[in-house]
Amino acid sequence: MQVSVETTSALERRLTIQVPAEKVDTAVDERLKQTARRVKVDGFRPGKVPMNVVKRRFGDSVRQEVLSELMRNHFIEAVTQEKLNPAGTPEIEPVKMNAGEPFEFTATFEVYPVVELKSLEGESVERPVAEIKDADVEELITDLRKQRATFVETDKAAETGDQVKIDFEGFIDGEAFAGGKGEGYDLTLGSNSFIPGFEDQLVGSKAGDSKDVEVSFPEDYQAADLAGKAAVFKCKVHAVKQQQLPELNDAFFAQFGVAEGGESAFRAEVRKNMEAQLKQATRNATKQAVFEALMKANPIEVPRALISGEIDNLRRQAAQQYNLGQDFDIGQIPADLFKDQAKNNVTLGLLVGEVIKANELKADDALVDELLNEMAGSYQEPQKVVDYYKSNPEMLRQVQGAALEQQVVDKLLSQAQVTDVTKTFRELAMPGQ
Template sequence: MQVSVETTSPIERRLTIQVPAAEIDEAVSARLKDTAKTARLNGFRQGRVPMSVVQKRYGPSVRNDVVGEVMRERYVRAITDEALNPAGYPSIDPTVNEAGQDLEFVATMEVYPEVELASIEGTDVERPVVEIAEADVEEMIETLRKQHADWQVVERAAADGDQVKIDFQGFIDDEPFDGGSAEGHELVLGSNSFIPGFEEQLEGAKAGDEKTVKVTFPEDYQAEHLAGKEASFKVKVHEVKAQVLPDVDATFIERFGVESGDVAEFRAEVKKNMSREAEQAVDNRVKQQVLDALKAANDIPVPSALVQQEVDGMKRQAAQQFGLGEDFDVSQLPNELFEEQAKGRVQVGLLLAEVIKQNELDASDDDIKAKVEELAGQYQDPQEVVDYYMGNEQLKTQVKSAILEEKAVAKLLEQAQVRDVNMSYQQALAAAQQQAEQREEDGADEESANA
């Protein structure tokens, strides 16, 4: 077997492989002899079909089978001999495939990029320092009360925070438009779930009132045929409901797993959960700054096969998130919605893998168990969660990957200039949310630019 390797790009290789004709012809001949033993053709007894007839009847298909098997086997042998690290499956095409001639085929493949890590030294990283105040705890308890509130019909005008049951129909230029009507819709005023300006105009309305609400659709509205258009809605108000918050008593407290029903214990549990959430927000904010710096310093080429794998995974996540069902064909979702973000994820993954390799980072079973115990603390029966994870190799691998990523980020953070910034609980969460939204926006802008 002769192999030549051509570098067609930093991450693409073109292998030209030749196999002696004698090897192919001998393999085809042996396969035809085996076929002749079991061949059933009209006019001949089984096993008595002349080889010339077998050759004419089965020769082309047998040769195709043999050539396919040989190309796959020799490709694997070639990448092993040449110490190539393929990323995804190759494209294999025969260029010479004739009896009596050496078989020649070309395998075009992507390989993992060679990464020479550039330092992120000097990068300015902002690390929030968060203190949970009693006022934050009080606000969180108020939020929990609202989440478990009841609605009670009232005989008064609707105010901000009330729920109204309405029928509505929308018009543009006095013509009704699709999707602009509903009956018995329950809308919480101030929830900002409708077009800007709609909810405010229903404040002061009472049950039985009919109103005309005039609004303008935002320029970036998702339905392009409505974007920027002025519209009017005829609205009928059926009832107004006020929110009735539950008392912070034993019944309410027990809903959150505090079996004693004690207010002080409940507040401590709420504060502990808020501290955990704030810590997670801080870690994510610091981590993202580090990873953004790592990407900026190391603009490596990314194999398209790995990007497509990530796109496929993101499609499945999206289908699950939006409840599209297990039978939904995710290929219906366009790749363009996910490609830029997928490319970024793959790039980060390759760079972190190199950080882990260069620093010889690892995670022991003790490390994994400690991390699982940390996560399990949020559940009612922590030991059951620990036993489940530690008894499942796939889950342990996932936890190990998360630990290695944390260690890699910590190692990179040593190169950065870390600046502590005092933030309130709400500020820390808002900053994390803003950062996430900015990443999505940057991804969308980059995708538009590439288009």
């Protein structure tokens, strides 16, 4: 076998592989003999078909079959011989296939990049830190009460946080437009569920009021025919309802799994959950900061084949998230939606792999147990959850992967210049809320 390697781009390689004619002929003859022993041809007993008949009937198809196998096998031998590390499936094309002559084919593919990993020495990483204050606990308890609030009719003027029952109809240039009408709609003022400015103009209204609400649709509004246009909504207020929070009593506590111990036990449970949430949020934010620094310090080119494969993974995840069904063709989801994320994921995966290899890291059993216990802590019978994970190799590998990832983060943090940045609980654990 003769092999030549051509570098066609930073990561693309083209192999030209030549197989001696006698090797091809020997393989074809052997395959024809095997064929002769098993084929059935009218007029001949099984296994007694003359070779010239077998060649005439099956020679072309057998040769094609043999050449396909030779291309696959010799491609593997060639990349091993040349010490290449293919990324993705090669494009293999025959070049010379004439009988009695050396068989020649090309294989074009991308290779994994050679990463010369740079340390994070001198790189700045901001690590968020936060503590849970009594005010944070009170605020979260108020949020929990609001989630289970009821609304009671009142004669007072509507305030932000109140609910108004309205009929409305929208007009543009005096003409009603499709989808702009509703009746008996319960709208919570301050919820931002309507277009900007709508809810603010209903503050101060009372039951029985009629009001024209003047707004403009955002430029990026989902309905292109309405985007950027000024509109008037004629509204009729039927009722104003004031939010009524549930009392802090045993019935309320029971909704959160606190069956005894009263308010002190409930507050302790809330704080415990907040601490777990904060720990996870801190870990995630720190990991993101470290990985961003790792990619900044180590810009690499990544194979298109790996990016394409990751795009398909993200498409599948999106299809599952939106319950599109097993038969849904993920190719219908535009690749551009995931291109940047896929490239980042592949880049990060290659770099994290290099950190693991360079430092000979393995999942630490103690850290695996710690992560398992954290995960199981939110269940009523934590030990059963731990036992389940440990008895399921696939589930356990996921936790081991998370532990190994955390060890990578810790290793990189030890190299970088770390600055602690103080955040509030809500900023870190509940961003955007």
